[in-house]
Amino acid sequence: MAGKRLEKMEENRAKLIAAARKAFAEKGFANASMDDLTADAGLTRGALYHNFGDKRGLLAAVVEQLDGEMAARAREIGAKSAGNGEGDIWLALLAEGAAYIEMALDPEIQRIVLLDGPAVLGDPSQWPSQNSCLAETRKGVHAMVESGVMKPVDIEAASRLLNGAALNAALWVAASDNPTEVLPKAIEAFSLMACGLKAEP
Amino acid sequence: MAGKRLEKMEENRAKLIAAARKAFAEKGFANASMDDLTADAGLTRGALYHNFGDKRGLLAAVVEQLDGEMAARAREIGAKSAGNGEGDIWLALLAEGAAYIEMALDPEIQRIVLLDGPAVLGDPSQWPSQNSCLAETRKGVHAMVESGVMKPVDIEAASRLLNGAALNAALWVAASDNPTEVLPKAIEAFSLMACGLKAEP
DNA sequence: TAACTTGACATACACAACGTATGCGACCAC
DNA sequence: GTGGTCGCATACGTTGTGTATGTCAAGTTA
Numbered sequence: 001m002a003g004k005r006l007e008k009m010e011e012n013r014a015k016l017i018a019a020a021r022k023a024f025a026e027k028g029f030a031n032a033s034m035d036d037l038t039a040d041a042g043l044t045r046g047a048l049y050h051n052f053g054d055k056r057g058l059l060a061a062v063v064e065q066l067d068g069e070m071a072a073r074a075r076e077i078g079a080k081s082a083g084n085g086e087g088d089i090w091l092a093l094l095a096e097g098a099a100y101i102e103m104a105l106d107p108e109i110q111r112i113v114l115l116d117g118p119a120v121l122g123d124p125s126q127w128p129s130q131n132s133c134l135a136e137t138r139k140g141v142h143a144m145v146e147s148g149v150m151k152p153v154d155i156e157a158a159s160r161l162l163n164g165a166a167l168n169a170a171l172w173v174a175a176s177d178n179p180t181e182v183l184p185k186a187i188e189a190f191s192l193m194a195c196g197l198k199a200e201p
Numbered sequence: 202m203a204g205k206r207l208e209k210m211e212e213n214r215a216k217l218i219a220a221a222r223k224a225f226a227e228k229g230f231a232n233a234s235m236d237d238l239t240a241d242a243g244l245t246r247g248a249l250y251h252n253f254g255d256k257r258g259l260l261a262a263v264v265e266q267l268d269g270e271m272a273a274r275a276r277e278i279g280a281k282s283a284g285n286g287e288g289d290i291w292l293a294l295l296a297e298g299a300a301y302i303e304m305a306l307d308p309e310i311q312r313i314v315l316l317d318g319p320a321v322l323g324d325p326s327q328w329p330s331q332n333s334c335l336a337e338t339r340k341g342v343h344a345m346v347e348s349g350v351m352k353p354v355d356i357e358a359a360s361r362l363l364n365g366a367a368l369n370a371a372l373w374v375a376a377s378d379n380p381t382e383v384l385p386k387a388i389e390a391f392s393l394m395a396c397g398l399k400a401e402p
Numbered sequence: 403t404a405a406c407t408t409g410a411c412a413t414a415c416a417c418a419a420c421g422t423a424t425g426c427g428a429c430c431a432c
Numbered sequence: 433g434t435g436g437t438c439g440c441a442t443a444c445g446t447t448g449t450g451t452a453t454g455t456c457a458a459g460t461t462a
Contacts, residue, residue, distance in 0.1 A: 005429060009439065030231060030321075033419065046440045049421070119320035120231075123376035157383070157390035160373040161366055165394070168365030169358070175324035182358065189358035189398075193366070196397025197390075206458055210410065234448065246449085247411045255450075 013051050013061075015041040020062050025108040029059055029116035056120060063117045064129035066109055071132030074099050078140065090149055093140050094194060097166045098187045100133075104170030105179065114167055125160065137163045151199050158197055166190055214252050214262075216242040221263050226309040230260055230317035257321060264318045265330035267310055272333030275300050279341065291350055294341050295395060298367045299388045301334075305371030306380065315368055326361065338364045352400050359398055367391055 019041040023032040034045050034055060041047075052058040077099040082092035104110055121127055124134065138159040144150035150158070169186040176182045220242040224233040235246050235256060242248075253259040278300040283293035305311055322328055325335060339360040345351035351359070370387040377383045 115320045119316045123372050125376050154386040157386045164369030165366040171324050172361040175326050185355040185358040189362050193394045193397045196394045
């Protein structure tokens with residue numbers, strides 16, 4: 001049975017998060033009205049405040065969901081690029097970075113995770129959620145430093161820089177006049193910079 | 202004589218911008234009240250709307266000022282590190298990057314330029330102001346690609362990535378538990394990544 | 403210098419949005 | 433089935449932005 005109350009509640013939470021993703025992506029966090037939001041979900045602000053506390057809480061929930069989706073996709077791409085050889089591990093990292101750049105072209109991710117998220121919730125490294133995205137990169141960096149594929153650099157610093165550079169590059173690509181044209185340039189520059197961390201052969 | 206009206210007006214603009222810097226840095230853009238702001242400056246919202254149009258206009262003016270200060274400081278540091286040899290040009294770029302990281306530890310720059318600025322005004326590459334900060338980096342990158350010190354990478358992409366990586370690293374440093382301890386790690390990781398763009402000897 | 407014009411800024415108002423306090427009705431326990 | 437709980441709706445107070453209007457000093461012309 002699973003408890004009819006809780007079941008309905010989870011359903012409403014999902015509705016609200018979905019409506020918030022849409023509204024935040026289209027209008028930005030500050031300009032999104034909670035009245036409109038909840039009306040779109042077929043509810044009222046009462047449900048919102050009960051479930052998420054305040055507007056920030058709702059944003060945190062949305063960001064957590066997007067972060068999870070991004071990490072899952074990066075993991076998928078990385079796994080596809082990674083064989084068993086050590087060289088492939090490195091290529092997997094580059095592929096993940098390129099994947100981040102491409103993912104961040106999505107207006108939802110850009111507006112919510114990269115712009116409004118940090119401004120409202122603070123730096124991603126302190127988000128209450130799991131930061132799956134950063135964790136995914138950290139996992140790869142850790143493995144590579146351990147195995148000597150990457151220079152013995154500080155793991156946290158390298159992870160943050162790689163992740164930040166990729167996402168920042170995406171902001172630039174999206175803001176440019178011709179995104180599809182500059183995308184490969186961004187990926188190439190990112191790959192070159194990342195290679196600065198690669199151990200000498 | 203310079204016109205007493207205009208003179209007074211410029212003085213008031215400066216007062217408002219100064220008060221806004223303080224308020225935005227302390228409370229964040231969204232939570233800073235324009236009534237309080239203007240009262241601190243000894244004026245009312247009337248002056249603010251007359252001079253800057255709206256709240257965004259005020260933020261744009263503040264960001265432009267901070268951006269100019271950052272660029273000036275980067276130029277200063279770069280000039281100090283740059284001799285005439287080609288190797289020194291490269292070191293100057295690294296020094297500028299490290300300078301950005303350190304500058305971004307200032308709460309004013311962090312909160313206003315790195316967090317609220319992009320969220321409210323959009324991506325820095327599209328800011329109405331001169332983007333002195335990015336322009337400074339671009340100048341250095343351009344010179345290095347021309348002289349063969351840097352790999353023949355796309356200048357815009359490389360500039361944006363270098364700048365973005367440095368500023369993003371600063372966000373991480375500032376958010377960490379022990380900023381003074383992780384700062385050198387961030388600078389080292391940044392330097393290594395930047396070296397990925399360096400031409401082979 | 404006196405009348406007129408301009409414009410920088412203050413004042414007053416309308417409206418939108420957030421957060422909270424209160425109320426209601428459906429589900430669960432016994 | 434009756435009392436309690438809890439998820440959510442309703443109603444209200446407060447705050448803050450933007451605009452429309454008023455005002456007075458600095459400039460202009462004769």
